[in-house]
Amino acid sequence: MGKIYTIVNQKGGVGKTTTAINLGAYLGFFGQKLLLVDLDPQANATSCLGVEHNKINSGTYEVLIGHKKASEVILHNQAFKMSLIPSSPNLAGAEIELIDLEERERRLRIGLQGLAADYDYILIDCPPSLGLLTLNGLIAAMDGIIIPVQSEYLALEGLGQLTKTLNRIQGNLFPDLSIRGVLLTMYDNRTNLSADVMAEVRKFFPHKVFGTFIPRSIRLAEAPSFGMPISLYAPASTGAEAYKQLAHELLINDGVK
Amino acid sequence: MGKIYTIVNQKGGVGKTTTAINLGAYLGFFGQKLLLVDLDPQANATSCLGVEHNKINSGTYEVLIGHKKASEVILHNQAFKMSLIPSSPNLAGAEIELIDLEERERRLRIGLQGLAADYDYILIDCPPSLGLLTLNGLIAAMDGIIIPVQSEYLALEGLGQLTKTLNRIQGNLFPDLSIRGVLLTMYDNRTNLSADVMAEVRKFFPHKVFGTFIPRSIRLAEAPSFGMPISLYAPASTGAEAYKQLAHELLINDGVK
Ligand SMILES: Nc1ncnc2c1ncn2[C@@H]1O[C@H](COP(=O)(O)OP(=O)(O)OP(=O)(O)O)[C@@H](O)[C@H]1O
Ligand SMILES: Nc1ncnc2c1ncn2[C@@H]1O[C@H](COP(=O)(O)OP(=O)(O)OP(=O)(O)O)[C@@H](O)[C@H]1O
Numbered sequence: 001m002g003k004i005y006t007i008v009n010q011k012g013g014v015g016k017t018t019t020a021i022n023l024g025a026y027l028g029f030f031g032q033k034l035l036l037v038d039l040d041p042q043a044n045a046t047s048c049l050g051v052e053h054n055k056i057n058s059g060t061y062e063v064l065i066g067h068k069k070a071s072e073v074i075l076h077n078q079a080f081k082m083s084l085i086p087s088s089p090n091l092a093g094a095e096i097e098l099i100d101l102e103e104r105e106r107r108l109r110i111g112l113q114g115l116a117a118d119y120d121y122i123l124i125d126c127p128p129s130l131g132l133l134t135l136n137g138l139i140a141a142m143d144g145i146i147i148p149v150q151s152e153y154l155a156l157e158g159l160g161q162l163t164k165t166l167n168r169i170q171g172n173l174f175p176d177l178s179i180r181g182v183l184l185t186m187y188d189n190r191t192n193l194s195a196d197v198m199a200e201v202r203k204f205f206p207h208k209v210f211g212t213f214i215p216r217s218i219r220l221a222e223a224p225s226f227g228m229p230i231s232l233y234a235p236a237s238t239g240a241e242a243y244k245q246l247a248h249e250l251l252i253n254d255g256v257k
Numbered sequence: 258m259g260k261i262y263t264i265v266n267q268k269g270g271v272g273k274t275t276t277a278i279n280l281g282a283y284l285g286f287f288g289q290k291l292l293l294v295d296l297d298p299q300a301n302a303t304s305c306l307g308v309e310h311n312k313i314n315s316g317t318y319e320v321l322i323g324h325k326k327a328s329e330v331i332l333h334n335q336a337f338k339m340s341l342i343p344s345s346p347n348l349a350g351a352e353i354e355l356i357d358l359e360e361r362e363r364r365l366r367i368g369l370q371g372l373a374a375d376y377d378y379i380l381i382d383c384p385p386s387l388g389l390l391t392l393n394g395l396i397a398a399m400d401g402i403i404i405p406v407q408s409e410y411l412a413l414e415g416l417g418q419l420t421k422t423l424n425r426i427q428g429n430l431f432p433d434l435s436i437r438g439v440l441l442t443m444y445d446n447r448t449n450l451s452a453d454v455m456a457e458v459r460k461f462f463p464h465k466v467f468g469t470f471i472p473r474s475i476r477l478a479e480a481p482s483f484g485m486p487i488s489l490y491a492p493a494s495t496g497a498e499a500y501k502q503l504a505h506e507l508l509i510n511d512g513v514k
């Protein structure tokens with residue numbers, strides 16, 4: 001059975017989408033069958049893979065609402081060795097529409113059931129909030145969550161709120177919800193700030209912080225404008241090397257490599 | 258009457274809080290009486306001013322729900338020449354609680370009525386979403402909104418969704434809603450990416466982009482950990498100069514200077 005990891009942090013701009021795309025791409029690079037689920041109405045993961053989200057007829061929204069099966073909306077990209085359940089603008093309305101539906105926080109989990117047999121890894125990219133969309137992402141995280149933390153002070157502030165939310169979910173909706181790992185992103189070794197934040201994060205999440213951290217690398221910010229992952233856009237960059245190393249670390253610890 | 262500007266962009270991590278704090282600080286520096294409203298459950302603006310949001314008894318949440326008057330929850334800081342309506346953790350629950358309340362999208366606008374007579378400027382910091390909290394921020398923006406746009410590709414993607422939301426609001430809830438200005442942030446002149454994004458943003462928002470743009474400056478990311486605005490933490494830094502220039506540009510165009 002394939003592993004399902006959800007990438008989550010309600011703090012904005014910490015590298016959730018960048019991690020989903022590029023960790024995903026290197027899992028594909030190492031021969032893993034990979035599915036990405038774009039759960040963010042901004043549809044950044046969808047556009048990072050060169051897909052025009054305004055032209056999407058069906059995707060994550062239709063799966064959540066129950067109009068389509070997940071297998072009916074998956075897009076495949078051979079060049080990137082990745083498959084995608086795309087986001088679309090109507091996903092923005094899903095938060096409100098989900099409120100009145102049965103099993104409103106389990107819709108994604110139910111929608112992805114069965115797919116884990118077809119893929120080695122499923123990564124879910126979340127919006128920067130703790131609403132019903134992110135809640136669906138958390139309940140679907142069968143093998144745990146990956147928390148990107150920007151190596152800056154303000155990113156520390158939100159970790160308390162995130163762990164409170166996780167504890168609440170573990171208390172009733174999903175007792176087995178676990179943290180697969182915490183990833184430090186946009187690490188800048190020219191300042192003490194990043195090193196200080198890393199030390200704080202390691203204290204806050206003992207034994208959970210990935211050995212690999214992602215340096216600030218302009219190539220990672222450029223790749224989305226070319227609609228491709230870093231593994232194809234700039235494979236020799238420090239950003240690419242770091243995500244490759246992260247994929248390697250994940251595969252080793254998952255017992256796959 | 259003082260001016261009320263709301264700082265908004267659903268894209269995460271684009272510099273909304275950094276702009277609210279530091280534009281605010283320099284408006285105070287230029288002798289303007291300034292009030293900051295923290296409408297984000299993350300309470301980043303509150304902690305940037307050295308206030309422990311876990312110790313806050315009443316703030317924005319109480320004003321929205323109607324338990325307190327705005328004047329009863331304002332904190333004053335002489336050293337920073339700023340006043341603040343702080344956020345607190347219970348604000349996270351407000352999105353759901355507001356749904357069933359009367360005038361649910363006008364609660365902040367109503368709560369701030371009368372305060373515009375006591376302040377020269379009121380700046381409202383929003384969370385990275387387009388839910389009921391941000392909607393309250395938009396309806397309260399009596400003199401317009403300020404849109405920070407990170408000088409990176411993914412930040413462009415969200416502008417379409419933001420303008421669609423603005424058009425919808427102008428269509429019914431708040432016909433006079435206007436864009437006061439678009440601010441380019443984290444501009445990095447070592448790459449073409451920032452220049453390309455700036456050109457796109459000027460095309461997208463003709464005549465609306467501030468002449469001043471904010472460079473990427475590590476001092477801006479360090480200041481929050483000291484609980485003070487850049488004007489006190491590192492007044493000679495490029496980040497401080499830029500926000501000082503922005504305050505100056507705003508005051509000139511508002512006819513105050
Ligand atoms: N390691 C890095 N080095 C340089 N730039 C990066 C890095 N990681 C991400 N970025 C850039 O920083 C910005 C924010 O990253 P990204 O959009 O992935 O964050 P996010 O958490 O998904 O944001 P949101 O909260 O809006 O969903 C983007 O412009 C991205 O290209
Ligand atoms: N010009 C700049 N140069 C360097 N760092 C910056 C700059 N502006 C903001 N930052 C840093 O970038 C991060 C994101 O900024 P900030 O938190 O202000 O964005 P935001 O839009 O308010 O985020 P959110 O969407 O989570 O509310 C913070 O760590 C901040 O300190």
Ligand SMILES: [Mg+2]
Pocket residue numbers: 016017018040044126127
């Ligand atoms: Mg994202």
Ligand SMILES: [Mg+2]
Pocket residue numbers: 273274275297301383384
């Ligand atoms: Mg903010």
